[in-house]
Amino acid sequence: MRIPLDMFAQAVRVGASAKHDSDAPIRVSVYLDESATPFLVETVRDAFVPQTTSALVRVERIAAKPLEPREDTDVALVISCGSVRLQGAVQELLVAGAPVAVIAESSVEAPFIKADTPMLGLIAATDKTYLLETLARWILDRTEKDVAFAANFPFMRIAAVNRIVTSCALANMATGALVFIPGADFPVMTAAQIGMALQLSSIFGYRLELERGYEVAAVIGAGLALRAVARGVCRVLPHGGFIAKAAIAAVGTYGMGRALASIYERGVDYSSINGAIKSLVARVRGAGAAGDGSPASVAVASVR
Secondary structure: OOOOOHHHHHHHHHHHHHHHHHOOOEEEEEEEOOOOOHHHHHHHHHHOOOOOOOEEEEEEEOOOOOOOOOOOOOEEEEEOOOOOOHHHHHHHHHOOOOOEEEEEOOHHHOOOOOOOOOOEEEEEOOOHHHHHHHHHHHHHOOOOOHHHHHHHOHHHHHHHHHHHHHHHHHHHHHHHHHOOOOOOHHHHHHHHHHHHHHHHHHHOOOOOOOOHHHHHHHHHHHHHHHHHHHHHHHHHOOOOHHHHHHHHHHHHHHHHHHHHHHHHHHOOOOHHHHHHHHHHHHHHHHHHHHHHHOHHHHHHHHHO
16 A cells, blocks of 8 residues: 655644644642641642743742732642631632642642532642642643643653543544545544654653654554554454444554553663664665775776
């Protein structure tokens, strides 16, 4: 099967978009109540250390005077174990328009929060892992800057990966089920998978470089393999072909995303591959130079 050339142009555009998303400015405001325990303060402090210069974390204490939240705030975090000032401070922050999460050790410490809403939530826990996992999901559900947040704050990466991989798998499942023209679904699915790969690489701090070409090539190869499997299954199950295509597209895309995320999390080192390619190029150039003016080529020319 011929691979459409515009797929590579699409990959470049998707890569540029992923880079733009990861570089989006992030502004997090943290407000410390006097009742906050060392556990809560240390957990949030260690988690919100920006990995790039595009993110900024502002820290302020809650005092008797009214708070003055910044308009560019993406999310406001209030660390408190309950106080007379807490409810008023939260109301002052909500007026600014950014989502507000109260981080406490128990729900009884913020009794005025009855349920999570798009603008207000309560994260109550005494276990660090549970607190951060819940907080990561809460923030990602309320922002369109999921790639930038995950790129800057590593504790949010697992939740962001799950969202991106699941979204791409569901999109390709729909494509597999609804596109009936033979071969027409391959460019659409592969473009989505390339976008997923580049978003995942951005989350783990990898930039748009020539080395991303290895991953794009792997995605295209895996896409071709999945298409071959789907075509084989469709021959066996002609009446349920669209169901098989949808299932293979979803499972294959999900597995591809999880594998890429695992690779990025462990670290990608292409130095050995790059060295082998450079060595091969050097040998090819050396052979070409020998044919143009080496003693061996001169001797052959004199015999002729």
